Amino acid sequence: MSEQNKIYDVVVVGGGIVGCAVFNAIVRNGNSAILLEAEDDVGAMSTKANSGIIHAGYDPKPNSLMAITNLRGNEMYASMCKRLNVEIKNCGTLVVATKENREKIQELYDRGKTNKVKGLKILERDALLKLEPNLADNIVCGLFASTASIVCPYLVCIALAEEGVINGGKVITNFRVSSIKKGKDIFTVKDDTRTQTVYGKYVVNCAGLYANFINSLVDEQEYPIKLVKGEYILLDKSQSNFVNRPIFPLPTEKGKGILAIPTLHGNVMFGPTATDCSFHDTSTTPDGLEQIKSNIILSVKKPNFKKTIKLFAGVRVKSGSDFVIEKSKKVPNFYYTIGICSPGLTSAPAIAEMILNMLQKDGLKSQPIKLKQRKPYGEHFALPKSELKKLIKKNPAYGKIVCRCEKVSEGEIIDALNSPLHPRTVDAIKRRIRPTMGKCQGSFCMPKIVKMIADYEKIQQEDVTQKGEKSEILVGDIKQGGIYDL
């Protein structure tokens, strides 16, 4: 059967962290799977603007899906990251409180115990300061959760998809599902702007912000949802010692509050805010910045905001107070996940496990495969110099530094262009190996990257985009239009 008419066991709609985890789990269990992503890359919507924390699980309401998948996800993460060859740092997290809120730390601790979270400890100020010297002066105690970790959220997402692809799965980007038809046994999934049709026996809806729309395509129930925007401030690496682990204020109804978060790569970020929004609005706002700046000092000393290199925002979707992970009652073999907000990143592998179990219960026959391991991206400049030397002897392009801030070579960019998902945009390359992510934010290296993508793809530089269609960086050759039309 030709690739075009292939009937996949499972069609996964949506390539965020949940969709990629589901896709990955299905492939690893020996079933054929195809992942359809509307954007130009996986993890390019909510997942990329995530705090990157693998939560311990003390926060969710006991017995909720959030609590169950959080705990299970947390257990799965370390071995999953090892298998995927992506970094995870088990630094723990800290919730801090002032004198007035001391008993709330105890409540959180108790809830954690109910949720069966291991490694929780209440610490007093002296002990806290040993862990985190930059706490605010009025912090008296805190809850340390030793099982929590940090990861690079989009890289985990990309790695899950890549592992799926090198083990036989298929990912199509820029595929905006516009219709899903169910025949006798087979789903027909289409993007009406493309000629390609996708066929599958099972469909899993992991479309995040658009999950209700995908449900509506099969007349499945829609859920009340709320979109919540979270803004962040990112500082450069000179501030890498500001905190050693994510620091939370006490959680409130609105969410987990404004955190101070170290990133795996040595930056520190502050956020997210929690503002209701009505569409996928990732704009940053003066109010949001002000909120971050005024709230962060309740937990930590005043950060050096002069070192800000980037403001960004993401939108997460909430549905009631818990995740929705269901199978359709109307349409057999259709499954959906809705409202996967925090702790969704942590829960993703557990949600995937749940979905896989549901599918298997409904007749999907699986046989785990012998896995081909995913190769990690370069990071060559973190290697001992002798290793780097060998690499350069083998491939001189590894010695040509393109991004001076994040130390990324031409060779590593070519490797990224050659990687399993075939990233073709400046942002997709950035998420993989970080050129343009440093202090100069691409002021020096972005032109070079545009040229490299154009040469690699044999296209014009003006056809290279920042993040997919209609985000072209250049408009064409010099000396066109304007005064030349006079």
Added chain:
Amino acid sequence: MKLVCIRCPRGCNLNITKKSNGQIIVTGNSCPRGEEYGKQEITQPKRTITTIQKTDFGTVSLVTSKAIDKNLYFDVLKKIKNTKVKPNPQVGDVFIKNIFKTKVDIIISGIHMCE
């Protein structure tokens, strides 16, 4: 007439007056170049034009050999647009000789590989 001198980074504020006998008086300048500029600017303003032309390896940067009649600014650019760079260009090469019969040449000021 008040003008900012553009002949050096100092940017002197020039005051230019025209006497009844046609003589032009420039004040506010700090050097002879300023006086020269002031007189030129109210009779026939001139500019040094810099631009580029594309090549198969990148660009060459171009500059007028001396300031040229300001009214020709866009015409010079258009002429450059329609002139191709010859193979193996060198810094200092004349790209267009005696453009619009002004006795001003367009000179290659730099060779730039887009790599």
Added chain:
Amino acid sequence: MIYDVAVIGGGPAGMAAAISATKEGAKVVLIERDYRVGGILNQCIHNGFGLAYFGAELTGPQYAKRWEDELKKQKLDIKLNTTLEQITDCKKLVELTVVSNKNVEKIKAKSVVLSMGCRERPAGAINLCGTRPAGVFSAGQAQKFVNIHGKMVGKKVVILGSGDIGLIMARRLTCEGAKVIGVYEIMSKCGGLARNVAQCLNDFNIPLHLSTTVVEVIGEKRVEAVVVAPVDENLKPILEKKKIIKCDTLLLSVGLIPENDLIQDFDIEFDNVTGSAVVNEYFQTSNSKIFICGNVLHVNDLADNVSREGLQAGKFAALFAKNKLIPQNTITIVHDNHIKYTVPKYIHTNSTGTATISFRVDKEYHQVKIIAKSNNEIISQKPSPVVIAGEMQSLIIDKSKIKNDLSLEIEV
């Protein structure tokens, strides 16, 4: 092989430093990451360089070429396509780890001249709000795309920031076919030189909007518009007066930052105002082996000044390497509060020759006298009809007249 002087960066400062160090008889290595020397001068194709050194109005590439030609007459090692990865202080020597497409190697030198230039402030640093679509460029980035790639960055352009490179790019983009809608400047004064306002904006009828800033970027995939608003005296935008301006491109010319990350971890005295090391008149830092000059020391307005600093730094680095720079008493140059900082900060007493003190003032002053005093006596002075924050000032001092103190004042 141990070099006397290693020069890091082959822009205007580094080329000059390498030349003067070689002329002092030092064994010199110049490390440059690009395939050629010249640095950012190569993409500054506009004219206005070289009046101080060559008495001619040159373009950036021509100015670079003159220095390069001089450099090539000297006997020194030039390592192109080579990036400095690490600097290590090994007491008597400095060890540099450099990476190229051929190798990773260690270079030892008795002294180092840092001349890495500066980088542009990104959008995040000015808390630019709104979306993050394609079409937001820093001015230098756009300059590279246009002048070196021969590609246009946009058709309808708004420029934020009136520094010289913003003004220069307004003209460049117009001359390459774009419509530049306007230049917006949050401060009440233009950041760039008056002559650039005249020849880059006025010549092309491009409006300059002072005390106005961009408060928001609009557009999901590509810039569709920006929101501009006037600011009050505290530079806070007056949002009631905001306006939406349709455009496809936003250029940022919002300041430059010395690119000195490699020495941030070094035990070197830093200045909070310049964001870089402090030096004596030899351009020597508190680590006596390390010299620093040009835009990595403090951001200059003119390449000619950068070259001057480079010549000095290279010469003294060579003298140091040859043990001819005998450590002597230095004093701190004190200054009044009209002056934000001075380069150098320290100066030798019991010394001869002249020294140029560069500095910036905090705001605009008219009809002033710049005065240097030692032992309560005026040892140098110069009247100036106007001094502004955006323009670097300087005063030349006869060092033999310095007693046990030196102060710099602006007499308003």
